[in-house]
Amino acid sequence: MSALDTNLVPKIEMRNIAKTFGTKAVLRDVNLSIAPSESLVIIGGSGTGKSVTLKCILGLIQPDKGRIAIDGQETIGLRGREREAVLNKFGMLFQGAALFDSLPIWQNVAFKLIQGQNMKKTEARDVAVQKLEQVGMRADVADLFPAELSGGMQKRVGLARAIAADPEIIFFDEPTTGLDPIMADVINDLIVQCVKDLGATALSITHDMASARKIADHIAMLHEGRIIWHGAVADIDQSGNPYVDQFIHGRAEGPIQMAIRS
Numbered sequence: 001m002s003a004l005d006t007n008l009v010p011k012i013e014m015r016n017i018a019k020t021f022g023t024k025a026v027l028r029d030v031n032l033s034i035a036p037s038e039s040l041v042i043i044g045g046s047g048t049g050k051s052v053t054l055k056c057i058l059g060l061i062q063p064d065k066g067r068i069a070i071d072g073q074e075t076i077g078l079r080g081r082e083r084e085a086v087l088n089k090f091g092m093l094f095q096g097a098a099l100f101d102s103l104p105i106w107q108n109v110a111f112k113l114i115q116g117q118n119m120k121k122t123e124a125r126d127v128a129v130q131k132l133e134q135v136g137m138r139a140d141v142a143d144l145f146p147a148e149l150s151g152g153m154q155k156r157v158g159l160a161r162a163i164a165a166d167p168e169i170i171f172f173d174e175p176t177t178g179l180d181p182i183m184a185d186v187i188n189d190l191i192v193q194c195v196k197d198l199g200a201t202a203l204s205i206t207h208d209m210a211s212a213r214k215i216a217d218h219i220a221m222l223h224e225g226r227i228i229w230h231g232a233v234a235d236i237d238q239s240g241n242p243y244v245d246q247f248i249h250g251r252a253e254g255p256i257q258m259a260i261r262s
Contacts, residue, residue: 009072011036011169011201012057017066019052026052027063028225039195039202041212041233043247044222045256050205053222054171057203058090059083070169088116091167091200093191095174097158099146105132106142109160117165131160134197135190152183156190163194170195172204176211188214209248221247223256 012034019027026049034040042050055061057068059075068075070086078086099108107114109131110124119127129139135156146154155175162170175191176184188211195202195215206212212219213233220230221244229236229244236248246254 008035010034010069011038011071012203013067013069013072014053014057015067015069017053017056017063017068019049019056019061019063026225027056030066030222030225030227032220032227032230034201034203036201037199039192039204039215039217040220041204041206041216041218042220042222043206043209043212045207045247048222049225050222051173054173054203054205058092058171059087088165089168091162091165091170093155093158093162093170093172093175095177097146097151097154099154099157099161101146103145104142105144105146105149105157108146108157109142109164111161112165127164128160131164132157134163134194135160136186151178152180152186155179155183155187159187159190159194163198163200166198167200169201169203170198172202172206172215174206174208175204175215176206176208181210184208184211185214191215209250 010033012032014030014032017027017030030053042053044050052061056063063076070089073086075086100111106125106128109128113119113124113127114121125142129142132141133139137153137156149157172191176187179187192215202215204215216233218231219233219236220227223243229239229241231239236244239245242255246256
């Protein structure tokens with residue numbers, strides 16, 4: 001489902017977003033519209049603006065111009081309880097899982113429930129165990145510490161934490177980075193299932209095309225701070241865009257290489 005094909009208010013909408021750091025224009029009039037329950041994946045090479053786009057939506061970076069709306073509500077400049085209400089709609093799987101080394105696994109998963117929602121620890125632990133089981137992990141993992149888990153298991157814990165509060169929107173930052181191909185595919189399957197179970201809207205950034213093809217309904221490609229293609233995942237092999245074609249096939253020669261050399 002695409003926000004462009006329905007009369008629904010987009011879950012996430014970016015209009016003419018621009019961001020410059022010093023003399024470098026990182027985002028240049030970025031426009032994106034993501035429908036409720038849609039999974040959009042932003043692809044592109046390093047330094048093309050993917051992470052900055054995500055941080056702008058999260059409110060971690062203030063764009064220089066443009067508007068960002070969640071459920072039709074302008075979010076740029078929100079403060080206090082209004083900003084907190086928007087943030088409560090979000091869940092996030094960070095690159096590298098980003099677990100707290102000093103906390104047991106269940107407290108990592110339940111961190112937002114305890115710190116943000118003041119849930120009692122006994123109740124939060126029960127929710128954490130349930131979410132761990134949802135991502136294919138046994139209950140006895142709950143009392144271990146991150147250092148006792150493999151990278152793939154840590155990524156599953158990160159996913160359990162992302163869905164712990166049943167968010168309406170989940171952000172995935174390079175969800176398969178550092179994983180072998182088999183574990184990456186396991187994580188992709190879990191992402192698809194968890195997003196479907198929650199009925200959540202998903203926004204992911206990645207350069208892993210196997211991941212993008214599996215978890216996306218639609219794909220947008222960022223290049224030099226602009227969206228140069230946006231369409232259904234099934235259409236990406238017939239995009240007709242030489243930049244997209246070079247990127248998705250991992251070819252050394254093409255317009256992106258020429259841009260790098262210049």
